[in-house]
Amino acid sequence: MKSHAVRELRLLHLEDSDLDHVMLLAHLHRGGLRVQSKRIDSEAEFLAAIQNDWDAIVSDYNLPGFGGLFALDLLKESQRDIPFVIVSGEIGEEVAVEAMRNGASDYVRKGNLARLVPALLNAIEANVTRRDKELSEAELSASRQRLSELAQHLQSSIEQERAAIAREIHDEVGGALTALKFDLAWITRHPGSDEVPARTSAALEQVSHAIESAQRIMHNLRPAILEQGLVAALQWIAARFEKRTGVACTLRTPPNVPALPGGVGLVAYRTVQEALTNITKYAQATQVGIDLSLAGKVISLEVSDNGRGFLPSDLAKPQSFGIRGLHERARTVGGWIDLSSSPSGTTLILSVPLHGAPVAASAARGITESADPSRWCEL
Numbered sequence: 001m002k003s004h005a006v007r008e009l010r011l012l013h014l015e016d017s018d019l020d021h022v023m024l025l026a027h028l029h030r031g032g033l034r035v036q037s038k039r040i041d042s043e044a045e046f047l048a049a050i051q052n053d054w055d056a057i058v059s060d061y062n063l064p065g066f067g068g069l070f071a072l073d074l075l076k077e078s079q080r081d082i083p084f085v086i087v088s089g090e091i092g093e094e095v096a097v098e099a100m101r102n103g104a105s106d107y108v109r110k111g112n113l114a115r116l117v118p119a120l121l122n123a124i125e126a127n128v129t130r131r132d133k134e135l136s137e138a139e140l141s142a143s144r145q146r147l148s149e150l151a152q153h154l155q156s157s158i159e160q161e162r163a164a165i166a167r168e169i170h171d172e173v174g175g176a177l178t179a180l181k182f183d184l185a186w187i188t189r190h191p192g193s194d195e196v197p198a199r200t201s202a203a204l205e206q207v208s209h210a211i212e213s214a215q216r217i218m219h220n221l222r223p224a225i226l227e228q229g230l231v232a233a234l235q236w237i238a239a240r241f242e243k244r245t246g247v248a249c250t251l252r253t254p255p256n257v258p259a260l261p262g263g264v265g266l267v268a269y270r271t272v273q274e275a276l277t278n279i280t281k282y283a284q285a286t287q288v289g290i291d292l293s294l295a296g297k298v299i300s301l302e303v304s305d306n307g308r309g310f311l312p313s314d315l316a317k318p319q320s321f322g323i324r325g326l327h328e329r330a331r332t333v334g335g336w337i338d339l340s341s342s343p344s345g346t347t348l349i350l351s352v353p354l355h356g357a358p359v360a361a362s363a364a365r366g367i368t369e370s371a372d373p374s375r376w377c378e379l
C-alpha cells in the first residue's frame with residue numbers, strides 16, 4: 001500500500017482525554033485523512049477492541065491505571081498485527097527507544113502533532129510491506145516444500161518402477177525364455193520323438209508370451225504410438241480406456257494438427273494418461289471427453305468427465321502427486337494446467353503455446369488399441 005492510497009483510516013485511540021482525542025482527529029483531518037475512530041481508556045476496552053479490524057492504534061503514553069507500553073505488551077500477547085504509534089507529551093528519549101524495541105511502530109510528541117500523519121502512514125505502509133513479504137516468503141517456502149516432496153516422490157517412483165520392470169522381466173520374459181530353453185534342450189535330445197511337434201508348439205507359445213511381455217514393458221517405458229503423432233496416441237489411449245473401463249470416451253481433434261515440438265507430445269500424452277487414471281480411480285463417470293484444439297498458437301488438450309468431482313482439499317492430500325506432477329510437467333514445455341471440478345464433473349486442461357512455424361500435419365487416422373506400433377513381431 002502506498003501512503004497516498006491511505007485516505008480513510010480505522011483508528012483505535014487509547015486516550016483518557018476527550019479534548020486530546022478531538023485535537024488528534026482535527027490534525028488527521030487537516031492532514032487529508034478521513035478517520036473512523038474509537039476512543040478507549042481502559043485495559044478491558046482495549047482487549048475487546050483489538051479483536052476488531054484497525055489500520056492503526058494511537059496510544060497515549062500515560063493513562064490512569066493503564067499505560068502505552070502495557071497496551072503494547074497486551075497487543076503482542078494477543079498476536080494481533082496492528083501498527084502502534086505512541087503519542088505523548090511526556091515521553092523521554094529512553095522510554096521512546098524502549099517502546100520501539102517492544103514493537104511500537106513510532107512515537108510522536110503531542111507538541112509536534114504535525115508529524116502524526118506521516119508517522120501513521122509510514123507505520124501502516126511498513127506493516128503492509130512486512131506482511132506482503134512474510135506472505136510471499138511463506139508461499140515460497142510452501143512451494144519449495146511441495147517441490148522437494150515431489151522430487152522425493154519422483155525418486156521413489158523411479159526406484160519402484162525399476163523394481164517393477166525388473167520383476168516383470170524376471171517373471172514374464174525370463175520365465176518364458178527359461179521354459180523355451182527347456183523345450184529346445186528337450187527337442188535337441190529327442191530329435192526323432194513323436195512329441196517334437198507338441199514341444200515345438202509349446203516353445204512357440206513361450207516365444208509369443210515373451211514378445212507380449214516385452215511389448216508391454218516397452219509401451220510403459222515410452223509409448224511408441226507417439227512416434228505417429230499426438231492424434232494417433234490420443235486415439236489409441238481413448239480406445240484402450242473405453243475397452244478397459246467400459247466408460248464411453250469421445251475424442252475430438254481438429255483436422256490438421258501440426259507436428260509438435262519435442263517433449264510437448266509426451267507431456268500431453270502423460271497428462272491424458274494421469275487424467276484418465278484419476279477418472280478410473282475416483283470419478284465414477286459415465287462419459288469422458290478428450291478435446292484437442294488449436295487457438296492462435298496455443299494448443300489445448302481438455303479431458304472432462306461427468307463424475308462426482310472433488311474438493312480443493314483433495315488436491316492437498318500428502319500422498320497425491322499426480323496433478324502436482326502435471327503442473328511441473330506442463331511447465332517444462334512452457335505450458336500450464338487449469339483444473340475445475342464440481343459435483344457434476346471435472347475438467348482438466350493442458351495449454352501449451354507453440355512457438356515457431358507449424359510443420360507438416362499428422363495424418364494418423366483410425367488408430368485402435370491393437371495398432372500400437374510397439375507391437376512388433378506379430379506371429
Ligand SMILES: Nc1ncnc2c1ncn2[C@@H]1O[C@H](COP(=O)(O)OP(=O)(O)OP(=O)(O)O)[C@@H](O)[C@H]1O
Pocket residue numbers: 278279281282283305307308309310314315317319320321322323324346
Ligand atoms: N476426475 C476426478 N474425479 C474425482 N476426483 C478426482 C479426479 N481427479 C482427481 N481427483 C481427486 O484429486 C485427488 C488428487 O489427485 P492426484 O492425481 O493429484 O493424486 P492421486 O491420484 O490421489 O495420487 P497419485 O496420482 O499420486 O497416484 C485424488 O485423490 C482425488 O480425490
Ligand SMILES: [Mg+2]
Pocket residue numbers: 274277278321322323
Ligand atoms: Mg492421480
